[in-house]
Amino acid sequence: MSDRSANNSGHAEPSFADVDVATRRLTAALDALESAVERRREADRDENELASRIQALGADRSRLADELDGSLVKSRRLERANREIAERLDAAIGTIRAVLDVGEVNPDLEASLNAEDAEDEEDEEDS
Secondary structure, eight states: OOHHHHHOSSSOOOOHHHHHHHHHHHHHHHHHHHHHHHHHHHHHHHHHHHHHHHHHHHHHHHHHHHHHHHHHHHHHHHHHHHHHHHHHHHHHHHHHHHHHHHHHHOHHHHHHHHHHHHHHHHHHHHO
């Protein structure tokens, strides 16, 4: 009688070589699974790191936008002040030129103004 009829199972028992081959295939499959899990963990870490970098860039962008807004406001104030100063200087220059022109045209007026200034100084000294 054969082993089949003794077991009545209809299947022959696997040989040691068959078990060894199956064990090696299972080990290789488990190694491949472990490698895949490790690659996935690394990908997740990379993804988390990338998300952190994106968040940091967003915060930097917001901070820089605020600084830019502040700089624009300051720049506009400085431009406005610069225009006002230029207008005042132009007016002062015009006044000085007008005074100088009057002095050149009427030296007697200049002499009388100087005399009045001298009298005012004497009055202050006497007081």
